Amino acid sequence: MSDENVYVVGDETSLYQKRQKIFPKIVSGKFNNFRVLSAWLLLGLYYLMPWVTWNGQQAILFDLPARKFQIFGLTFWPQDFIFLTMLLIIAALALFFFTAVAGRLWCGYACPQTVWTEAFLWMERLVEGDRNKQIKLDKAPWSFRKVRLRFTKHVLWILFALFTGYTFVGYFTPIRELTESLWTLSFSGWEWFWILFYSFATWGNAGMLREQVCIYMCPYARFQSSMFDKDTLIIAYDEKRGEKRGARKKSLSKEEYQSEGLGDCIDCMQCVHVCPTGIDIRDGLQYECIACAACIDACDDVMEKMGYEKNLIRYTSENHDAGGELNPFRPKTIGYGLILMLMAAIFVLSVWMRTPLELDIIKDRNRLYLTNSEGFIVNIYKLRVLNKDQSEHTYKISVSGYDGIEYEGPQQVTLSPESTKEVPVRVAIDPYLLKSTSMDIEFQLESIDDKSIEVTQPASFIGPVQRRGR
Ligand code: SF4
Ligand code: SF4
Structure with a gap:
């Protein structure tokens, strides 16, 4: 085992690194707008979909006891397992395609962990305030105010998590029947189990573990690099333009700070403060980066205030960084795209022509x-x-x-x-x-x-x- 994997805690040697608490700062900008829009859309779909009816029946219902799945007027039985297999193949191809073209687009904008964490962060900020207030509260000794704020935050989180678990079970038990049981709390044993288990998982993953899920638990983070090539879109810091980093007076002209050997990075740390995984993008491409683009928004804002050109942190590719062009259409991505479209067409046709x-x-x-x-x-x-x-x-x-x-x-x-x-x-x-x-x-x-x-x-x-x- 290498020495870098051994951490010294007090007098003891530990194999585990102590978790550094992360308090991501609120950020605004076009990528944040896109992320918030995506979160609203996906969460809205998740919570509303079980209430949608189609031909007088719940539009999406995975009726396990009856062994049939209802999806917008189509009923799938165990004999239709082939369609599920096709869907899984399409999902895998879509992941290959989008990762090869745009890197960790899924992680940054659509992964349930990212989307629910965004919602939990929003509630946390609502109760405890933004980053600085949260850090101050965390360091403060226990007091009535601290207990009150922490209690309020967890009550909000738990209510939201319970609503999430209840909605989840609504995909498997008709949600209107489930709601009738809610008023008398007369759920079946399995319904109780899944509501509580899913709620606990939501509270634990999005509220407590957060970036730890992405860094230590998610397998996708580990193997996605095998789908990357030198033309894959990544988020990176422009080192040539940014270094040597350092504080300077805003009034200094470009020629003046460059004559002092400084680049465009003012070392304000805003890109680190907004990062939900707590990394410094200036250290290069790291597997902890979920490509949420918060650091781009933060740095663009700083650049604008300083009167510098934006895009010190930006979407790029290794080849683009080395002076080449962005190249989303290359044999690999065209191949993935064509197979994906072919599979999707076969799937739609097979469902369309299915004999009921x-x-x-x-x-x-x-x-x-x-x-x-x-x-x-x-x-x-x-x-x-x-x-x-x-x-x-x-x-x-x-x-x-x-x-x-x-x-x-x-x-x-x-x-x-x-x-x-x-x-x-x-x-x-x-x-x-x-x-x-x-x-x-x-x-x-x-x-x-x-x-x-x-x-x-x-x-x-x-x-x-x-x-x-x-
Ligand atoms: S936000 Fe931009 S200027 Fe500030 S430290 Fe990060 S890269 Fe440098
Ligand atoms: S480094 Fe930037 S893009 Fe990557 S996770 Fe942190 S804020 Fe998001």
């Missing part, structure tokens, strides 16, 4: 076949029909695939929306027509009210081969 009807055929295993009073060979099947649609349908049942095949069973079956039914049926064939002991046949179901809904399933017919005259 499923048919499983279960052959009677007790008897391979039996002979009826007319001497025909009879096979018995159970048709398991699943109507995945949100409307009732009546289906015509038929069987084909072999000359002289006879179907014995109900001609039609009616299923209510999103329901299954098992239909026992028999199929008979003259034994003298059988050419082998196992024949391929097909069952068909066709909706009477909507001809576009039909499904065909193969099955086997088993029986002894007989020859005439024997």
Whole structure:
């Protein structure tokens, strides 16, 4: 183990670095506006979506007991697992694409950890004030005021976290039913567990752990560098322009401070004070940087006040820094983009063309076949029909695939929306027509009210081969 991983605490040697508390300063600027807008949009979607109805039903509902997912009028069953697989592939490709083009765009603007931390920081500032007041309060000995402020902050955090946990469960239990249970606190055991667990996770991650989640717990921070290349967009300090850093009088002209060997960085530390992970961007690219761009806004503000050109900290790339052009369209990103679009198109088409009807055929295993009073060979099947649609349908049942095949069973079956039914049926064939002991046949179901809904399933017919005259 290298010495740099061993920390000395008092007389003891610890393997763990003591956490430095971070009090990010409030910042304003165009990237902050974009981040706040993104947070409002994503949090708004999260909290409002369970309340949206579609065709009289909750638009998004992951109904685990019924084993079906409702998404805007489409119902997905365990048999539709392929769509979930496709979605995961699309999400992975999107991550590759956006990381290759714009670095940690996800971390800075859309990651739930960033978005909820933003909300928790907002509540903290509302109660305790901005950075300097928070530092002062933290250092102050315990007093009635300190207890009151800390208590108020945690009450706000916990209420918000509980609302978050309650909304989360509203994606799995119809949220209106959940709300009825809320007034009497009569949630089921699982609902209690998930509301409290998710609330605790929200309070812990966004309120208490914050940057520690990004630095120590998130695996994406560790492997995202493998998706980077020299043209990936990063946030970096312009060292050539900024160094040598140092304080100076605002009245000094560029020529005057440059003649003293100073660059444009006035070493005001604003970029460090606003950083939610507490790093100094001037030390170069670091995995702790979540690319939130707060330091760009802070430094631009300083540059403006000093009358200097902005962009001392800016979006750039390694190649751009070395004098090249920004190059978002390169073989790698074009390749990712094309595959992403192709996969998205296949996904949309597959969902669009999906038949809302499923048919499983279960052959009677007790008897391979039996002979009826007319001497025909009879096979018995159970048709398991699943109507995945949100409307009732009546289906015509038929069987084909072999000359002289006879179907014995109900001609039609009616299923209510999103329901299954098992239909026992028999199929008979003259034994003298059988050419082998196992024949391929097909069952068909066709909706009477909507001809576009039909499904065909193969099955086997088993029986002894007989020859005439024997
Ligand atoms: S905010 Fe800008 S000027 Fe101030 S220390 Fe950071 S880089 Fe230097
Ligand atoms: S260094 Fe800048 S971009 Fe990176 S996390 Fe800190 S403030 Fe955000």
